[in-house]
Amino acid sequence: MxxxxxxxxxxxxxxxxxxxxxGEILAARGIRKVLxxxxxxxxxxxxxxxxxxxxxAEQGIAWVExxxxxxxxxxxxxxxxVALARAQQVDAVLAVGGGSVLDSAKAIAAGVHYDGxxxxxxxxxxxxxxxxxxxxxxxxxxxxxxxxxSAVVTNEDTQEKFFIAAPALxxxxxxxxxxxxxGVSRDYLVYSAADVxxxxxxxxxxxxxxxxxxxxxxxxxxxxxxxxxxxxxxxxADYDARAEFAWAATLALNGLTFSGAAGFSYxxxxxxHALSALFNVPHGAGxxxxxxxxxxxYHSRNPAQFERFARQxxxxxxAEQGIAxxxxxxxxxxxxxxxxxxxxSAADLPAIAEKVQSNVRGFGIAExxxxxxxxxxxxxxx
Amino acid sequence: MxxxxxxxxxxxxxxxxxxxxxGEILAARGIRKVLxxxxxxxxxxxxxxxxxxxxxAEQGIAWVExxxxxxxxxxxxxxxxVALARAQQVDAVLAVGGGSVLDSAKAIAAGVHYDGxxxxxxxxxxxxxxxxxxxxxxxxxxxxxxxxxSAVVTNEDTQEKFFIAAPALxxxxxxxxxxxxxGVSRDYLVYSAADVxxxxxxxxxxxxxxxxxxxxxxxxxxxxxxxxxxxxxxxxADYDARAEFAWAATLALNGLTFSGAAGFSYxxxxxxHALSALFNVPHGAGxxxxxxxxxxxYHSRNPAQFERFARQxxxxxxAEQGIAxxxxxxxxxxxxxxxxxxxxSAADLPAIAEKVQSNVRGFGIAExxxxxxxxxxxxxxx
Numbered sequence: 001m002x003x004x005x006x007x008x009x010x011x012x013x014x015x016x017x018x019x020x021x022x023g024e025i026l027a028a029r030g031i032r033k034v035l036x037x038x039x040x041x042x043x044x045x046x047x048x049x050x051x052x053x054x055x056x057a058e059q060g061i062a063w064v065e066x067x068x069x070x071x072x073x074x075x076x077x078x079x080x081x082v083a084l085a086r087a088q089q090v091d092a093v094l095a096v097g098g099g100s101v102l103d104s105a106k107a108i109a110a111g112v113h114y115d116g117x118x119x120x121x122x123x124x125x126x127x128x129x130x131x132x133x134x135x136x137x138x139x140x141x142x143x144x145x146x147x148x149x150s151a152v153v154t155n156e157d158t159q160e161k162f163f164i165a166a167p168a169l170x171x172x173x174x175x176x177x178x179x180x181x182x183g184v185s186r187d188y189l190v191y192s193a194a195d196v197x198x199x200x201x202x203x204x205x206x207x208x209x210x211x212x213x214x215x216x217x218x219x220x221x222x223x224x225x226x227x228x229x230x231x232x233x234x235x236x237a238d239y240d241a242r243a244e245f246a247w248a249a250t251l252a253l254n255g256l257t258f259s260g261a262a263g264f265s266y267x268x269x270x271x272x273h274a275l276s277a278l279f280n281v282p283h284g285a286g287x288x289x290x291x292x293x294x295x296x297x298y299h300s301r302n303p304a305q306f307e308r309f310a311r312q313x314x315x316x317x318x319a320e321q322g323i324a325x326x327x328x329x330x331x332x333x334x335x336x337x338x339x340x341x342x343x344x345s346a347a348d349l350p351a352i353a354e355k356v357q358s359n360v361r362g363f364g365i366a367e368x369x370x371x372x373x374x375x376x377x378x379x380x381x382x
Numbered sequence: 383m384x385x386x387x388x389x390x391x392x393x394x395x396x397x398x399x400x401x402x403x404x405g406e407i408l409a410a411r412g413i414r415k416v417l418x419x420x421x422x423x424x425x426x427x428x429x430x431x432x433x434x435x436x437x438x439a440e441q442g443i444a445w446v447e448x449x450x451x452x453x454x455x456x457x458x459x460x461x462x463x464v465a466l467a468r469a470q471q472v473d474a475v476l477a478v479g480g481g482s483v484l485d486s487a488k489a490i491a492a493g494v495h496y497d498g499x500x501x502x503x504x505x506x507x508x509x510x511x512x513x514x515x516x517x518x519x520x521x522x523x524x525x526x527x528x529x530x531x532s533a534v535v536t537n538e539d540t541q542e543k544f545f546i547a548a549p550a551l552x553x554x555x556x557x558x559x560x561x562x563x564x565g566v567s568r569d570y571l572v573y574s575a576a577d578v579x580x581x582x583x584x585x586x587x588x589x590x591x592x593x594x595x596x597x598x599x600x601x602x603x604x605x606x607x608x609x610x611x612x613x614x615x616x617x618x619a620d621y622d623a624r625a626e627f628a629w630a631a632t633l634a635l636n637g638l639t640f641s642g643a644a645g646f647s648y649x650x651x652x653x654x655h656a657l658s659a660l661f662n663v664p665h666g667a668g669x670x671x672x673x674x675x676x677x678x679x680y681h682s683r684n685p686a687q688f689e690r691f692a693r694q695x696x697x698x699x700x701a702e703q704g705i706a707x708x709x710x711x712x713x714x715x716x717x718x719x720x721x722x723x724x725x726x727s728a729a730d731l732p733a734i735a736e737k738v739q740s741n742v743r744g745f746g747i748a749e750x751x752x753x754x755x756x757x758x759x760x761x762x763x764x
Contacts, residue, residue, distance in 0.1 A: 001560075001625035003397025008390070014642070015385025178383075212609070213626045216602030224595045243383035244595045247642060256638070260396070260629060 001211045002262035008255050010147045011173045014247065016239075018175045019048065019137050023055030025173050026092065026135065033062040034094040034135075035085045037105045039069045043096055043139065046183055052096060052137065064088045066108075072276050072283065073100040075119050075155045081108035082118055085132065092133040095171075099143025099283075102136050103151035106169045109134045113168075119155055121164050128166035136174045140184055141246035142192035142284060144199060144253025146174035154277055159355070161273040176250060178242040186233070190335040191284025192249065193229040197222060197326075198268050198287040199252040204309070205295070205302055208263030215305070218257050219312040224248040226313070229333055265365045268294050271374060274355035281342045288335040289342060292327035293381035297373075299323065339381050346382055349375045383593045384644035390637050392529045393555045396629065398621075400557045401430065401519050405437035407555050408474065408517065415444040416476040416517075417467045419487045421451045425478055425521065428565055434478060434519065446470045448490075454658050454665065455482040457501050457537045463490035464500055467514065474515040477553075481525025481665075484518050485533035488551045491516045495550075501537055503546050510548035518556045522566055523628035524574035524666065526581060526635025528556035536659055541737070543655040558632060560624040568615065572717040573666025574631065575611040579604060579708075580650050580669040581634040587680065587687055590645030597687070600639050601694040606630040608695070611715055647747045650676050653756060656737035663724045670717040671724060674709035675763035679755075681705065721763050728764055731757045 013021055026034065034056070043049045056063055066081045085093065085108055095105035109131040111118030121128055138146045145151065150165035184192070204210065204218045225248050231241035251257070258264065271294065272286040299306040299319045310322025314329075330337045339345070344352075353371035360366045395403055408416065416438070425431045438445055448463045467475065467490055477487035491513035493500030503510055520528045527533065532547035566574070586592065586600045607630050613623035633639070640646065653676065654668040681688040681701045692704025696711075712719045721727070726734075735753035742748045 001397070001622050001629070003400065005393065005395055007393040011387065011389040013387055015383070018385065211622065211626050211629075213602065213606045213630055216605060217599065220595065220598035220602045223598060227594070240383050240593065243642070244593050247383070247593075248595055251638075256633075260625070 001260045002209045004259045006255055006259045007167070008147060008170065010170045012147060012176055012250065013173060014176045015243070016177060016179050018177045019051055019180065020055060022052055022094070022135070022137060022175065023059040023061065026056070026061055026094070027059040029133065029172065031061060031092045031133065033064070033088065033090045034092045035066055035081060035088070035090045035108065036063040037066045037069060037081065037093060037095045037097070037101050037108065039067070039097040039101050041067070042183065048096065048137070048139070048180060063094070064090060069097065069101045069104045071100050072154045072161065072280055073104045075107075075122070075153050078104050078107040078111060078118055078153055081105075082111035085112045090132070092135060095134070095136045096139065098138070098140030099145045102138070102143070102145040102171075103153060105134060105136070106131070106145070106151035107153050107164065108132075110164060110166065110169060122153060122155070122162040128164060128168055131166070131168040134169065134171045136171045137180070138174060138176045138246075139180045140188060140192060141176070141181055141249040142195040144250055146171060146176060147250050147254040152273070159277045161277040161359070176246055178239060178246050181242055181246060182236060186334070188282070189232055190229065190333045191282045191288070193225055193284070193333065194288035194291070194330065194335045195284040196225050196249045196252050198272075198291060200225075200257060201291070201309075202266045202268060203258040203261050203264035205298065205305055206264045206267065207258075207261040210261045210264070210305070214257060214261055215308060221248045221252055221257070222313050226329065233333060267298075267365060267369060270360045270365070270369065271352075271356050271377070273359055274352050275342070275344070278348075278352060278355055279342065279344055285336050285342060288330045289337055289339055289381050292323055292330070292337055293377050295323045295326070296380055297377045337381070339378060346379070349378050352378060383642045384591045386641045388637055388641045389549070390529060390552065392552045394529060394558055394632065395555060396558045397625070398559060398561050400559045401433055401562065402437060404434055404476070404517070404519065404557065405441040405443060408438070408443055408476070409441040411515065411554065413443060413474045413515065415446070415470065415472045416474045417448055417463060417470070417472045417490065418445040419448045419451060419463065419475060419477045419479070419483050419490070421449070421479040421483050423449070424565065430478065430519070430521070430562060445476070446472060451479065451483045451486045453482050454536045454543065454662055455486045457489075457504070457535050460486050460489040460493060460500055460535055463487075464493035467494045472514070474517060477516070477518045478521065480520070480522030481527045484520070484525070484527040484553075485535060487516060487518070488513070488527070488533035489535050489546065490514075492546060492548065492551060504535060504537070504544040510546060510550055513548070513550040516551065516553045518553045519562070520556060520558045520628075521562045522570060522574060523558070523563055523631040524577045526632055528553060528558060529632050529636040534655070541659045543659040543741070558628055560621060560628050563624055563628060564618060568716070570664070571614055572611065572715045573664045573670070575607055575666070575715065576670035576673070576712065576717045577666040578607050578631045578634050580654075580673060582607075582639060583673070583691075584648045584650060585640040585643050585646035586691070587677070587684055588646045588649065589640075589643040592643045592646070592687070596639060596643055597690060603630045603634050603639065604695050608711065615715060649680075649747060649751060652742045652747070652751065653734075653738050653759070655741055656734050657724070657726070660730075660733060660737055661724065661726055667718050667724060670712045671719055671721055671763050674705055674712070674719055675759050677705040677708070678762055679759045719763070721760060728761070731760050734760060
């Protein structure tokens with residue numbers, strides 16, 4: 001077991017109606033004005049915006065709106081948010097939405113405290129020493145952003161999809177109300193399942209040090225995601241399934257599943273980030289294509305762990321059968337497993353492979369994931 | 383799934399040599415003088431005291447010693463600590479030891495900020511609004527006190543063993559170095575295993591709402607504890623086993639395993655607290671006697687979960703077989719399963735049963751655990 005620091009100061013308020021607390025939560029911390037970040041107008045149609053703004057008003061908290069944050073969120077919107085937060089002198093950022101909204105809000109919170117252009121933080125030109133206090137109300141369970149200190153944003157000019165991470169980016173409070181997620185489309189539910197699974201398997205398969213305790217925790221979460229996704233496809237109103245799915249998604253990327261592991265990397269994310277930076281595919285849809293292809297290429301490097309996965313998650317015996325079972329399960333729930341389903345063809349592979357190279361630079365895996373290897377991996381997913 | 387708040391602000395520094403950080407950790411938080419709480423002189427013999435005091439001295443941090451804290455720690459020692467902390471105007475409490483030292487330190491930290499007698503906090507006469515900052519270096523993995531906000535202390539005059547819990551009692555930083563635990567005796571290792579198992583099964587078996595995700599997490603931890611205890615009995619120098627055991631013990635009582643559950647109680651702890659208040663038996667040894675007896679009495683109230691336990695933890699089919707397997711495992715590792723092994727006889731049962739009644743008052747389970755029922759349960763453990 002590797003030495004580690006576990007520190008996760010986010011308070012999670014989980015459950016039905018918890019968004020009603022947002023006014024009190026902010027007021028108790030002395031917040032008088034927030035930048036309210038959101039994505040689509042859905043939160044206005046569905047009444048969440050009215051609830052939130054009503055609770056802010058009750059406490060005399062002012063807000064400035066930044067709407068229109070899209071999936072694979074853009075650095076241009078983040079820059080706009082930084083400018084707005086500064087001009088309006090907000091005390092905090094309140095994100096209401098899914099992972100893209102939360103990640104944009106984190107970038108804005110960091111950008112306000114940084115003198116240069118906020119993209120420089122993604123390029124590692126400066127460390128993030130502090131940020132505006134951040135609060136979130138989650139409407140889509142997938143990315144785990146609600147309980148960690150990292151964020152992924154796309155620079156649409158350079159087609160780079162990079163991340164930032166810092167202790168200052170942990171939300172102070174995150175509200176996770178599964179009821180707010182019942183409007184999530186069937187497509188986004190299955191993409192989210194693929195995203196959570198991807199978070200769970202990267203260290204599980206690639207770590208050079210991976211305590212069995214962590215494998216067991218990961219398998220507990222994998223089995224929960226698989227079971228609750230099926231339950232939700234059968235009955236989107238199944239609150240308990242929605243709640244377990246949401247909490248599993250949070251725990252999948254809050255530090256629990258990799259504290260004590262070492263020598264792991266995120267190749268599936270690296271490849272997918274290239275896909276979505278170039279073709280703007282939904283992150284989870286890209287991941288469900290990449291994962292089985294990557295697993296077929298990688299499994300012989302860690303056969304015991306792939307056999308463990310096969311046994312503990314799908315009740316089958318061999319690594320190959322386990323991978324086939326996951327691919328079959330993705331097909332069954334309706335998330336893509338082929339690049340052609342994403343309108344990506346063999347002719348696009350060289351550009352993707354090049355993009356992966358530039359994405360993984362500095363992560364110590366550039367030597368392994370050469371353009372030839374990435375092309376090889378993706379070829380099996382055509 | 384029940385609504386919950388998850389909040390655990392303790393920073394855990396886990397791994398070899400982490401105790402070397404203690405000076406920097408305190409200095410970074412502006413601490414100039416600490417009350418240094420410990421138990422036996424073992425930490426002086428084994429060099430840990432020299433390491434810690436050296437690191438404090440390097441940072442110019444003064445300390446006042448409170449040694450001699452015993453298992454099932456006494457409120458009299460806590461009172462002494464409160465007086466000492468006040469007289470010496472310390473800024474923080476530093477606990478170096480196992481659960482008893484940590485719990486005493488928490489009670490002292492709360493007592494310093496309370497005007498009345500500190501035992502009143504255990505009687506619920508006042509809420510714990512604040513406490514001195516608390517830091518810990520763990521030398522025995524068992525109680526989970528290093529990453530939660532609760533503490534159990536015995537009033538030796540009234541023979542009451544009660545607990546306190548408050549957000550202010552979370553340690554700011556806990557150092558968990560498995561190397562510091564290699565001197566733990568064989569007896570205390572197996573008692574610790576029983577204690578961790580008890581923490582894991584109380585809500586697992588008694589909750590009226592218990593999401594399957596939580597059952598899976600609990601089983602991951604149970605299987606880890608069982609496997610690593612056996613590994614450590616075979617080879618006390620097995621660092622990875624020691625580390626996984628320690629981290630499982632921390633996760634067993636840091637909020638993870640019951641967030642989302644509801645309607646659960648701690649009957650095994652209630653019964654054991656009566657045993658150790660009256661007979662001063664080691665907490666884990668008392669628990670390994672109580673658990674199988676309680677399970678035999680209780681299982682028909684929650685048959686599906688007991689069958690699940692049998693299957694997932696011991697690979698057997700029925701509730702009865704699962705309980706027998708646990709009892710057999712306790713026998714195998716050498717932690718008691720009979721009251722007579724604790725020098726407790728049938729004649730003592732009425733007094734124990736009465737003590738349980740007074741302990742559980744206010745916990746909503748006094749009606750269930752009548753003296754007749756407790757006598758019945760313990761009779762099967764004679």
